Amino acid sequence: MVESRITGIYPRSETLIEATRRYDKKLPELFVKEKRKIIAHQAKSGITHVSDPLVDWDDMLRPFTENLGGVERGPLNRFYENNTFYRQPIIKGELSRKGPITRDRIALKLFPKGKKWKVDLPDPYTFADLSDNRFYKKKEDIVFAFAEVLAEEVNWLAKQGVTSFQLNAPSLALANDPNTIKQAGEAIRVALKKSSESAVHFYFGDISRNIDRFLDYTVDMIGIDFRSTKLERLKGTSFTKRLGCGYVNAQNTKMETPKEIADFVIKAKEMLSPRSIAVMPNLDFEFIPQPFASRKVSNIGKACKILEAEKI
Amino acid sequence: MIDRPLLIQEIGSVKKPEWLVSTLKNKNATAEQKEKARDDAAYLNIRMLEDIGLDIVYDGEARRVEMYEYPAKNIHGMVFSGRVRSWDNRYYRKARVIDKVQYMKCYHIDELKFVKDHAKKIVKIPITGPYTMADWSYNEYYGTKEDLIMGFAKQVIRPLVKDLVAAGAQIVQIDEPAATTHPSEMKVFVDAFNEVVKGINAIFTCHICYSGNNYASLFPVATEMKCDQFALEFANRDTWELGVSDEKRIGYSALKMFREYGSKAGIGLGVSDVHVDKVEDPKLVRDRILYAVKVLGDPKLVYTNPDCGLRTRSREIAFAKLQAIAEGTVMARKHLGIPA
Numbered sequence: 001m002v003e004s005r006i007t008g009i010y011p012r013s014e015t016l017i018e019a020t021r022r023y024d025k026k027l028p029e030l031f032v033k034e035k036r037k038i039i040a041h042q043a044k045s046g047i048t049h050v051s052d053p054l055v056d057w058d059d060m061l062r063p064f065t066e067n068l069g070g071v072e073r074g075p076l077n078r079f080y081e082n083n084t085f086y087r088q089p090i091i092k093g094e095l096s097r098k099g100p101i102t103r104d105r106i107a108l109k110l111f112p113k114g115k116k117w118k119v120d121l122p123d124p125y126t127f128a129d130l131s132d133n134r135f136y137k138k139k140e141d142i143v144f145a146f147a148e149v150l151a152e153e154v155n156w157l158a159k160q161g162v163t164s165f166q167l168n169a170p171s172l173a174l175a176n177d178p179n180t181i182k183q184a185g186e187a188i189r190v191a192l193k194k195s196s197e198s199a200v201h202f203y204f205g206d207i208s209r210n211i212d213r214f215l216d217y218t219v220d221m222i223g224i225d226f227r228s229t230k231l232e233r234l235k236g237t238s239f240t241k242r243l244g245c246g247y248v249n250a251q252n253t254k255m256e257t258p259k260e261i262a263d264f265v266i267k268a269k270e271m272l273s274p275r276s277i278a279v280m281p282n283l284d285f286e287f288i289p290q291p292f293a294s295r296k297v298s299n300i301g302k303a304c305k306i307l308e309a310e311k312i
Numbered sequence: 313m314i315d316r317p318l319l320i321q322e323i324g325s326v327k328k329p330e331w332l333v334s335t336l337k338n339k340n341a342t343a344e345q346k347e348k349a350r351d352d353a354a355y356l357n358i359r360m361l362e363d364i365g366l367d368i369v370y371d372g373e374a375r376r377v378e379m380y381e382y383p384a385k386n387i388h389g390m391v392f393s394g395r396v397r398s399w400d401n402r403y404y405r406k407a408r409v410i411d412k413v414q415y416m417k418c419y420h421i422d423e424l425k426f427v428k429d430h431a432k433k434i435v436k437i438p439i440t441g442p443y444t445m446a447d448w449s450y451n452e453y454y455g456t457k458e459d460l461i462m463g464f465a466k467q468v469i470r471p472l473v474k475d476l477v478a479a480g481a482q483i484v485q486i487d488e489p490a491a492t493t494h495p496s497e498m499k500v501f502v503d504a505f506n507e508v509v510k511g512i513n514a515i516f517t518c519h520i521c522y523s524g525n526n527y528a529s530l531f532p533v534a535t536e537m538k539c540d541q542f543a544l545e546f547a548n549r550d551t552w553e554l555g556v557s558d559e560k561r562i563g564y565s566a567l568k569m570f571r572e573y574g575s576k577a578g579i580g581l582g583v584s585d586v587h588v589d590k591v592e593d594p595k596l597v598r599d600r601i602l603y604a605v606k607v608l609g610d611p612k613l614v615y616t617n618p619d620c621g622l623r624t625r626s627r628e629i630a631f632a633k634l635q636a637i638a639e640g641t642v643m644a645r646k647h648l649g650i651p652a
Contacts, residue, residue, distance in 0.1 A: 011396070011397070012397075014394065014395065017395055017401075017403055020401040021401050021403075058399070058400045058401075059399075075548050075549060075585075075587070076399055076522065076548065076587055077522070077524070078493065078522050078523065078524035080524070081493050081494045081495075081524070082493065083398060083404075083447065083448055083489075083490060083493065084397060084398060084399065085398060085399035085522060086399070087399075087400075252450050252451070252452070253393050253408050253450040253452065254450065254451075254452045286396075286397060287396060288393070288394075288396065288450070289393050289394025289395060289396060289406070290394070291394060292393060292394070
């Protein structure tokens with residue numbers, strides 16, 4: 001079976017958007033209902049690693065911004081090069097975890113049996129990079145403090161039955177300093193030490209210059225946003241890990257056909273010879289309306305069937 | 313620019329009154345009743361803004377749904393795909409470009425005529441610029457994003473501006489909140505802006521907000537723009553403490569770049585954070601203005617305004633914030649010995 005996964009925050013339906021805008025009293029129930037529907041769609045489409053669509057996360061850091069000791073909610077900041085904004089965490093004290101941060105934000109009860117459960121979390125360097133540090137002496141101090149927090153969270157989630165963890169690392173995709181990248185990798189090792197299956201997904205940046213450094217990370221899979229990193233620029237890379245093949249464009253409504261997706265995966269496999277491949281979008285689908293995202297999820301599933309038929 | 317220092321202006325939108333929204337949603341309301349309600353809201357906004365003490369006004373964008381959706385509805389080649397999140401529970405309708413974009417009609421002409429007929433102060437019309445229209449759309453038609461941006465500039469926004477100026481617009485604010493989103497695209501942003509305004513006899517200002525890199529990507533290209541004033545968001549990133557030191561006014565550090573690059577353009581100084589209900593103390597507004605004058609060296613270069621449109625705040629909060637801006641500006645004028 002060809003592996004497939006969805007990444008990060010999924011778009012809300014029009015019904016849920018309306019409910020959030022009027023602060024509907026039944027919002028918690030509506031979030032659960034929406035998550036159930038989206039997870040069912042993932043399963044029906046044949047996605048192998050089912051994940052919570054995070055429709056109740058206002059941005060990728062928010063549960064941590066609001067629940068970590070030492071952190072306050074800051075101003076709206078642009079989220080990379082998008083017309084999307086996040087609340088900047090302001091770090092005013094030592095990072096501390098008061099309890100399971102994602103307890104009410106990951107719907108573990110909705111995960112279907114017979115599928116792998118995947119949880120998406122922000123990578124330590126990205127959290128530090130997107131924060132306003134008013135406490136620690138150096139950025140790397142935040143990176144490692146957050147890695148320790150994540151390690152506790154991963155440990156708790158693993159005990160609840162989560163088998164696969166994906167750290168989303170847009171800031172790291174944009175990093176250039178070799179020492180920074182090396183330290184970030186060490187922090188990821190700390191964060192994921194209790195994870196049985198681990199991945200880091202790099203998006204919003206061209207990682208071709210640093211791909212060898214990322215391949216040194218102690219994770220099972222490297223996910224790549226192939227809209228930012230051209231496949232041809234990775235030619236000659238000895239791809240010693242599993243490849244998260246982020247070809248499906250989560251930032252444009254233009255629809256890729258299943259065959260187009262499958263053809264790209266075959267090309268990537270021939271060029272990089274990874275240990276195995278997971279088909280995925282290049283990043284979070286929250287940048288397109290839900291009906292388009294849902295069609296793209298279906299097409300990922302159909303592409304996997306084509307690949308299976310061709311014994312890829 | 314206008315040869316008077318520290319003029320007070322707004323950026324664009326204020327929240328629609330409940331009665332206007334109810335009338336527009338009422339299926340039994342006639343087209344005439346809806347138009348009358350829009351006129352009433354526009355008139356009320358103009359009066360409110362002028363009574364507060366603003367020197368440059370518009371109608372609070374009372375007739376527009378939203379800065380992107382309204383023009384997109386009136387441009388050939390665009391179809392709506394659904395809503396996409398801007399932040400938290402705030403969404404905007406995003407369109408797909410599925411054909412060559414084309415100007416169909418002057419979609420701001422009626423509101424401009426109404427404002428000109430009813431405003432006693434200087435009128436400034438805000439319009440959404442070509443770069444933002446392109447950046448906020450899904451490109452399913454043009455070969456490159458650059459082609460799409462220049463398509464908007466040449467085929468839509470320039471004809472629109474020509475028609476508005478022919479109808480009497482003297483100050484046109486080109487809203488480009490997306491401008492600094494992609495630093496690598498600054499050249500095409502500037503090319504598109506200059507393409508829109510070239511040879512047209514009017515004052516052109518450009519509103520940009522929530523830059524991811526504190527406006528660093530505006531330079532050096534901003535000096536090549538045929539732009540008379542940059543109206544920018546600053547208060548969102550500033551402290552709430554009084555004072556005119558660099559430390560207290562950390563949110564205004566980007567002003568130094570304008571000075572260092574020798575920019576002659578005016579600055580529309582965002583002195584009120586539009587994303588919080590807390591209303592600024594007029595003394596804080598005063599200090600923000602005095603800091604800007606200190607950095608730029610000339611009060612004639614400074615205009616005062618909120619960071620952005622105020623539509624996300626209640627009308628009470630929005631007008632209280634504008635009142636604070638007006639009072640703070642008067643205090644700054646007094647401090648600098650500028651006649652009211």
